[in-house]
Amino acid sequence: MRRGQNLAGWLFTAPAILGLGVFLLAPIILALWVSFRDWSALAPLGTSTPVGVKNYHDLLVRSGIVQTDFARSLRNNLYYVLGVxxxxxxxxxxxxxxxxxxxxxxxTFFRTAFYFPSVTSSIAVAFIFIFLFSPNGVINAVLSALLPGTVDTVWLNEADGVLHIIAGWLGIESGPSGGNIMGLSAWDWLSGPSIALTAVMILAVWTTTGTFMLMFLAGLQNIPEELDEAALIDGANARQRFFRVTLPMLRPTLVLVITLGLIGTWQVFDQIYAMTSGGPQKTTLTPSYLIYREGFENSAMGRAAAIAFILFVVILIFTALQRLVLRERD
Known part of the structure; x- marks a missing residue:
């Protein structure tokens, strides 16, 4: 009977396992294989040629425009993650x-209102933001009143880094020489998000907050009321009850939200594609958009696959770090 139950279990799960193998595992293995080859994606895959670790070497070690663009994408996406x-x-x-x-x-009304941006098409929202940040947009009208001389400014075309702008206010126009990392100087790495990237970050926060709000709401509703009442009887005020009772009980939800946030922000593509296409001056270029550009515009599918697996490692590192920070302690 036990052998029969095991066989029946495998038969019932076989369609799902087969689907995962064909549409998930096999493409990942194939992409890893392509990352070690030179393939334009315009010819049959059999015509590709092996190049070893050249694609990874061009991205991480060899000086040139390929490495510099990849470094810019990592810098931009890092600030995007830290902000969003x-x-x-x-x-x-x-x-x-x-x-x-x-x-x-x-x-019910507030839950729906807060969640509504999350179910709206990201491309549609991106076009709305393009209009808002245009010279005739609402945001430009407000900023023009606060900052004279910016009436005709197209904010999505502003490539200046926010940290560089703040440093300029303090009289710092350039940083120390040296410190070149992957083709970018230390001053370039410390530029901060550009004004254009900041606009994309605002859009991302607005469209994703509703989904994570529902996750936190589910976590809050699973906390027994007796815990809060016991803390209240013990003399804890509202702030103490939140930080000593509610927040620790939300640790699993917090880990889930931050993990999903890290994965989503490191894979940002659609808003970049619709709003800036990586510009201005590559200050909104991200690894995901660089994968698209290298694979479909530059016909370097091997390099695009290499970027994808480097990005996979970056996401794993950041996820492991946040789990280390938020791990339960005695």
Whole structure:
């Protein structure tokens, strides 16, 4: 009977395993194989030639435009991650706490309103943001009133880094010489997100916060009320109850939200494609968009596959770091 049950279990799971193998595992293995070859994707795969680790060498070691562009994409995406993940996590938690409040009226309306941007087409939202940041847009009208002389400014075409702008206000126009890393100087690495990339970051926070709010809301509703009541009886105020009771109980949800946020932000593509196409001056270029550009515009599919696997390693490292920081302690 046990052997029969095992056989029946494998038969029931076989379609799912077969689907995962054909449409997930096999493409990953094939892409890894392609990353060690020179293939234009315009000819049959059998015509590709082996190049060893050349694609990885060009990206990580060999000086040139390929390495510099890859370094720029990593720099831009790093600032994107550091800006978006904390903002969307904190804002989602704040909205979840507000919506979960017992005295709040119209909870269904607020949940729907906060979640609505997450189910809207990202391309449609991107085009709306293009209009908002145009010279005749609402945001430009507000900024023009606050910053005279910016009436005709196209903010999505501004390539200056935010940290460089702040340093310029303090009289710092350039950094120390040297410190070249992957073709970029230390001053370039410390530029901060460009104004154009900052606009994309605002869009990302606005469109993703609603989804993470629902996750936090589910976590809040799973916390037993007896814990909060016991802390209240012990004399804890609202702030102490939140940081000593509620937040520790939300640790699994917090780990999930930050993990999904890290993966999503390191794979950002659609907003970049629709709003800036990697410009201006490659300050919104990201690894995911660089994969598209190398593979489909430059016909270097082997290099594009190599970028994808380097990005995979980067995501693993950041995910492991956040799990290390948020691990449970005695």
């Amino acid at each position: 993940v904390p903002a969307q996590t904190a804002l989602a938690l704040l909205l979840a706490v507000i919506v979960n409040a017992k005295l709040l009226r119209g909870k």
